[in-house]
Amino acid sequence: MGEFDLIARYFTRPVRRAALGVGDDCALLAPAPGMQLAVSCDMLVEGRHFFADVDPEALGHKALAVNLSDLAACGARPLAFTLALALPRADEPWLKAFAGGLLRLADAHDCELIGGDTTAGPLNICITVFGEVPAGGALLRSGARAGDDIYVSGTLGDARLALDALRSHPQAAALSPALLATARQRLERPTPRVALGLALRGVASSALDVSDGLLGDLGHILRASGVGARIELAWTTDLIAGYAVLTRASAEFDADYLEQCVLAGGDDYELAFTAPPSLRDAVAAAAQASGARVTRIGVIEATPGLRLVDARGLPVTRHYASFDHFA
Amino acid sequence: MGEFDLIARYFTRPVRRAALGVGDDCALLAPAPGMQLAVSCDMLVEGRHFFADVDPEALGHKALAVNLSDLAACGARPLAFTLALALPRADEPWLKAFAGGLLRLADAHDCELIGGDTTAGPLNICITVFGEVPAGGALLRSGARAGDDIYVSGTLGDARLALDALRSHPQAAALSPALLATARQRLERPTPRVALGLALRGVASSALDVSDGLLGDLGHILRASGVGARIELAWTTDLIAGYAVLTRASAEFDADYLEQCVLAGGDDYELAFTAPPSLRDAVAAAAQASGARVTRIGVIEATPGLRLVDARGLPVTRHYASFDHFA
Numbered sequence: 001m002g003e004f005d006l007i008a009r010y011f012t013r014p015v016r017r018a019a020l021g022v023g024d025d026c027a028l029l030a031p032a033p034g035m036q037l038a039v040s041c042d043m044l045v046e047g048r049h050f051f052a053d054v055d056p057e058a059l060g061h062k063a064l065a066v067n068l069s070d071l072a073a074c075g076a077r078p079l080a081f082t083l084a085l086a087l088p089r090a091d092e093p094w095l096k097a098f099a100g101g102l103l104r105l106a107d108a109h110d111c112e113l114i115g116g117d118t119t120a121g122p123l124n125i126c127i128t129v130f131g132e133v134p135a136g137g138a139l140l141r142s143g144a145r146a147g148d149d150i151y152v153s154g155t156l157g158d159a160r161l162a163l164d165a166l167r168s169h170p171q172a173a174a175l176s177p178a179l180l181a182t183a184r185q186r187l188e189r190p191t192p193r194v195a196l197g198l199a200l201r202g203v204a205s206s207a208l209d210v211s212d213g214l215l216g217d218l219g220h221i222l223r224a225s226g227v228g229a230r231i232e233l234a235w236t237t238d239l240i241a242g243y244a245v246l247t248r249a250s251a252e253f254d255a256d257y258l259e260q261c262v263l264a265g266g267d268d269y270e271l272a273f274t275a276p277p278s279l280r281d282a283v284a285a286a287a288q289a290s291g292a293r294v295t296r297i298g299v300i301e302a303t304p305g306l307r308l309v310d311a312r313g314l315p316v317t318r319h320y321a322s323f324d325h326f327a
Numbered sequence: 328m329g330e331f332d333l334i335a336r337y338f339t340r341p342v343r344r345a346a347l348g349v350g351d352d353c354a355l356l357a358p359a360p361g362m363q364l365a366v367s368c369d370m371l372v373e374g375r376h377f378f379a380d381v382d383p384e385a386l387g388h389k390a391l392a393v394n395l396s397d398l399a400a401c402g403a404r405p406l407a408f409t410l411a412l413a414l415p416r417a418d419e420p421w422l423k424a425f426a427g428g429l430l431r432l433a434d435a436h437d438c439e440l441i442g443g444d445t446t447a448g449p450l451n452i453c454i455t456v457f458g459e460v461p462a463g464g465a466l467l468r469s470g471a472r473a474g475d476d477i478y479v480s481g482t483l484g485d486a487r488l489a490l491d492a493l494r495s496h497p498q499a500a501a502l503s504p505a506l507l508a509t510a511r512q513r514l515e516r517p518t519p520r521v522a523l524g525l526a527l528r529g530v531a532s533s534a535l536d537v538s539d540g541l542l543g544d545l546g547h548i549l550r551a552s553g554v555g556a557r558i559e560l561a562w563t564t565d566l567i568a569g570y571a572v573l574t575r576a577s578a579e580f581d582a583d584y585l586e587q588c589v590l591a592g593g594d595d596y597e598l599a600f601t602a603p604p605s606l607r608d609a610v611a612a613a614a615q616a617s618g619a620r621v622t623r624i625g626v627i628e629a630t631p632g633l634r635l636v637d638a639r640g641l642p643v644t645r646h647y648a649s650f651d652h653f654a
Contacts, residue, residue, distance in 0.1 A: 019363055023551070024468050025400035025535050026365035026458070031358060036346055038353035039441065041455060043411035045448030073352035084370035084453045114366065117453075121372030126411045126444075126453035128368060131353070141351050208352050224350070 010099055011083060011113055018080050018114045027114035029080060031132055037079075038131040038138060040070035046123040050188075051166070056094045058188040059125070060101030065192045066211065067129035068109060069269040072197030073209040075139040076131030078111035086121030109194055139200060139207040139273070144225035146302040148205050148274040151283060153193050153292045156214055157258065158186040160265025171257045190269035196294075199286035200273060207273035213264035218272055219306060231298035234311035236262060256318070274300055337426055338410060338440055345407050345441045354441035356407060358459055365403035365458040365465060369393050373450040377515075378493070383421045385515040386452070387428030392519045393538065394456035395436060396596040399524030400536040402466040403458030405438035413448030436521055466527060466534040466600070471552035473629040475532050475601040478610060480520050480619045483541055484585065485513040487592025498584045517596035523621075526613035527600060534600035540591035545599055546633060558625035561638035563589060583645070601627055 015021030019028035031037050044063050046052055064081065071078055083102070087095075106113060111129070162183035164172035175183070193209070200207060206225055210217050215231075222229055236259075271292075275283050280296075287294035301307075308316040342348030346355035358364050371390050373379055391408065398405055410429070414422075433440060438456070489510035491499035502510065520536070527534060533552055537544050542558075549556055563586075598619075602610050607623075614621035628634075635643040 019462075020465070020467070025397040026367045026403060026465070028401075028460070028465055029364040029366060030462060031364065033360065037356040037358065037364060039356060039407075039409060039455075039457075040353045041409040041411050041443050041453075043413055043444045043446055043448075043451070043453060045413050045446050045451075048447055070352040074355075076353060080366075082366060082368040082455055084368050084455075086370055086372050086451060116368050117370045119370055119372050119375055121370075121375055121451065122449040124370070124372075124413060124448065124451045124453075126368075126370060126451075128366075128409055128411075128455040130366075133355070135346075135357060138347070138353070138355055140347070 010095055011116070013113065015112050015114060017110070017112055021112065021114045022116070027080070027082070029114070029130060034135055035132040036135050036138065038071055038074045038076035038133050039128065040067055041126070041128040042066050042070070044125040054188065056097040057101035060098040060103075061105050061189050063125045063127055064102050064105050064111075064129070065190045066269060067127045068105070068111065068192035068194055069190070069209040069211070071129055071131035072192050072194045073139065073207050073271055074131070074133060075137065075197045075201040075204075075207070076133040077198060078109040078194060079130045079132050080112050080114045081106070081127050081129040083113060083116040084126040085116065085118045086124040087118065088120070088123060134201075137201055139197065139204050141206055141208050141221050141224035144206040144221050144227050144274040144300045145276070146227055146300050148276055148300040149280065149283075149296050150218070150229060150231070150272070150274050150298040150300060151294050151296050152210065152214060152270055152272050153196055153287070153294050154191070154268070154270040155293070156210065156263075156268045156270060157261035157265045158183040159190070159267035160261040162187040163267065171254060174253065187267055190267070192269060193271045193290070193292055195290035196271055196286060196292040199290045200271075200283075203279050203282045203286055204273040204275050207271055210268045210270045210272050211266065213266040214268070214272060215263050215306060221272070221274065222304065222306060225300075226304070228301045228304045228306065229298055230301055230307045230309060233259075233308055233316055235295065235297045337422055338443070340440065342439050342441060344437070344439055348439065348441045349443070354407070354409070356441070356457060361462055362459040363462050363465065364406075365398055365401045365460050366455065367394055367397035368453070368455040369397070371452040381515065383424040384428035387425040387430075388432050388516050390452045390454055391429050391432050391438075391456070392517045393596060394454045395432070395438065395519035395521055396517070396536040396538070398456055398458035399519050399521045400466065400534050400598055401458070401460060402464065402524045402528040402531075402534070403460040404525060405436040405521060406457045406459050407439050407441045408433070408454050408456040410440060410443035411453040412443065412445045413451040414445065415447070415450060461528075464528055466524065466531050468533055468535050468548050468551035471533040471548050471554050471601040471627045472603070473554055473627055475603055475627040476607065476610075476623050477545070477556060477558070477599070477601050477625040477627060478621050478623050479537065479541060479597055479599050480523055480614070480621050481518075481595070481597040482620070483537065483590075483595045483597060484588035484592045485510040486517070486594035487588040489514040490594065498581060501580065514594055517594070519596060520598045520617070520619055522617035523598055523613060523619040526617045527598075527610075530606050530609045530613055531600040531602050534598055537595045537597045537599050538593060540593040541595070541599060542590050542633060548599070548601065549631065549633060552627075553631070555628045555631045555633065556625055557628055557634045557636060560586075560635055560643055562622065562624045
């Protein structure tokens with residue numbers, strides 16, 4: 001038995017929900033009657049999506065988390081995933097930690113590993129995830145309508161702050177070690193908003209997950225829905241309030257830099273979504289039920305384009321370049 | 328729009344069979360009532376699964392072909408696939424050729440690209456493929472029973488011969504350029520036996536695809552089924568007859584080397600399967616209907632282990648090391 005067979009065996013566990021798991025030419029999934037299968041796929045590459053010296057336990061967590069976040073954005077319930085792994089060598093302690101982080105998050109969401117592939121090669125992690133959603137009930141990017149409220153879950157910007165600090169960005173260098181450790185959790189161990197996505201079924205008119213930065217990602221909803229949006233910058237300050245490291249450290253940073261982190265930082269894995277004003281109570285109930293903070297940040301308008309206004313309603317013309325979200 | 332958005336757009340086409348294709352957080356698949364979804368995943372890495380200078384059109388073909396071969400081995404009808412691609416740079420002519428080879432094979436099997444991911448990184452191709460199979464009707468590795476016949480489709484060994492010739496293996500160096508070109512087609516553009524897999528539903532008791540070499544792969548069926556097998560080496564000579572380059576070039580090669588290519592060569596992507604002797608006519612009809620040659624090579628026995636016998640029924644004790652199937 002070669003070392004890569006050993007690796008494969010490391011990840012092989014009995015399946016409970018799939019009809020057939022690891023070990024044959026294919027795995028078999030049997031979606032419940034009336035359910036569609038939501039499918040998403042992300043590939044993580046060393047140096048681009050994570051540092052070479054990243055904690056492998058955190059990497060295992062994040063590799064699945066970014067995929068679960070896509071299911072959350074569709075309102076799909078996690079079901080199963082495949083893992084393809086290229087590794088430069090079979091490093092047992094690394095694999096044990098990676099598998100631990102991966103499978104702990106998988107277990108927390110009752111999402112089982114049903115197959116995959118392992119090979120020698122430059123480190124590369126490719127996960128394809130499967131979820132169930134009632135036929136016609138998936139949250140799409142294309143459903144936003146003029147007049148809908150725009151929301152974002154959780155807090156934004158900490159992941160970017162951590163990334164900049166780790167890369168010795170001059171703006172982020174002032175971050176204290178204790179706050180960096182907290183912000184780094186947001187970068188390396190994002191929380192997929194699965195429960196919120198499920199609670200927003202039948203409530204949100206559109207949704208996506210914020211992976212490349214709020215404003216850039218909102219643009220996907222606007223284009224897919226054929227609408228525009230007005231974002232109230234004063235309301236977005238709530239996004240850096242509360243638990244965000246950004247807030248606690250804010251005295252040490254330039255305000256423009258903080259705003260950039262929040263609005264275009266990336267790697268947040270929060271949900272951005274829209275819902276009609278008539279469903280504000282339902283949105284609040286969904287947030288409550290799923291234990292996720294939700295902040296209303298603007299409104300969908302018929303005129304295409306994304307308009308930012310300040311507290312006095314005046315247009316803000318600053319350019320929020322979408323950061324290249326790594327490397 | 329960045330270069331990787333352009334790449335993504337290169338592969339984005341309207342879907343016909345999926346409920347939702349490329350462009351949202353998830354794609355949506357709706358298996359027909361009573362059908363299970365067969366899922367398989369393969370990752371191809373430069374230097375391990377293909378040469379750096381491989382024709383990108385052939386690479387696109389092979390990347391999907393090896394996945395379709397897994398569906399074939401389960402008797403599943405191709406439905407859709409996701410593609411994750413790490414590329415060192417956006418080389419348009421390379422991408423055009425790669426997409427051409429990939430999508431031509433996809434179209435031939437009515438298997439549509441529903442999503443994926445592109446990123447910068449060392450060249451890596453990860454495809455996850457989805458097929459439909461009636462609930463309970465998938466061909467598994469675990470169904471072989473004592474007394475069943477053992478079959479292999481097509482011909483074996485040409486891919487190995489081509490690989491050895493390209494790597495200047497002394498045994499294969501004598502191969503003429505014309506024969507190498509033909510054998511190379513088998514290495515670089517394998518034919519997934521999808522139609523045969525479908526025709527074998529309800530006929531074969533077990534099946535898998537031969538990717539790592541016949542004897543090694545047969546071992547998977549034997550272990551999964553808890554049985555053994557007797558292989559009649561005299562019967563396997565049919566596997567190198569007919570269209571196989573090996574036959575036409577056989578005068579130039581050592582007989583042991585040829586046998587090694589056939590029995591343990593790898594990269595063949597033919598189906599190995601078992602069926603009760605009472606269904607020999609049905610096997611022949613399935614082969615006829617799908618246009619695939621099928622050769623009977625032995626019989627399943629109750630005693631575990633794989634026994635090779637020569638034309639006189641005497642045990643053959645040669646060791647057929649499973650080649651490491653690349654690099």
